[in-house]
Amino acid sequence: MTTKTFTHAGVSTLGGIVKARFANDAMRVKVLQKGGHTDIDMAELLFPSTKTQAVEALIKAGFHKDNAAVQAALAAELDKRAPKAASKDKPKKEAKKPKKAPAKAITLEGIKAKAKVAAPAVSEDAPF
Numbered sequence: 376m377t378t379k380t381f382t383h384a385g386v387s388t389l390g391g392i393v394k395a396r397f398a399n400d401a402m403r404v405k406v407l408q409k410g411g412h413t414d415i416d417m418a419e420l421l422f423p424s425t426k427t428q429a430v431e432a433l434i435k436a437g438f439h440k441d442n443a444a445v446q447a448a449l450a451a452e453l454d455k456r457a458p459k460a461a462s463k464d465k466p467k468k469e470a471k472k473p474k475k476a477p478a479k480a481i482t483l484e485g486i487k488a489k490a491k492v493a494a495p496a497v498s499e500d501a502p503f
Contacts, residue, residue, distance in 0.1 A: 384429035385417035
């Protein structure tokens with residue numbers, strides 16, 4: 376969980392989706408407007424707060440309590456920030472070990488065969 380704090384919190388709509396927004400300056404509204412956000416409403420918090428604390432403060436203060444979309448966005452943000460309980464039922468995934476190619480037995484005949492193939496043919500017309 377992060378400990379970053381914010382002094383402003385609110386909501387905005389982008390592409391028909393209402394989301395909670397956080398900032399440390401009221402000038403964030405201009406940035407959101409340039410980004411195409413609409414219905415921007417930011418409130419100054421009483422004290423610097425984490426995102427969870429900010430959303431809880433907005434809900435407690437009745438921030439747009441008559442707007443269902445805003446309330447749903449704030450509730451979704453709280454759900455997103457809620458600590459997840461560790462599930463003991465799920466087994467942990469283990470990293471897969473890379474498959475190794477079967478090792479070929481090294482023989483004297485194999486070494487001689489490679490030496491014959493690798494030796495360049497001697498040519499009298501060599502350019503060097």
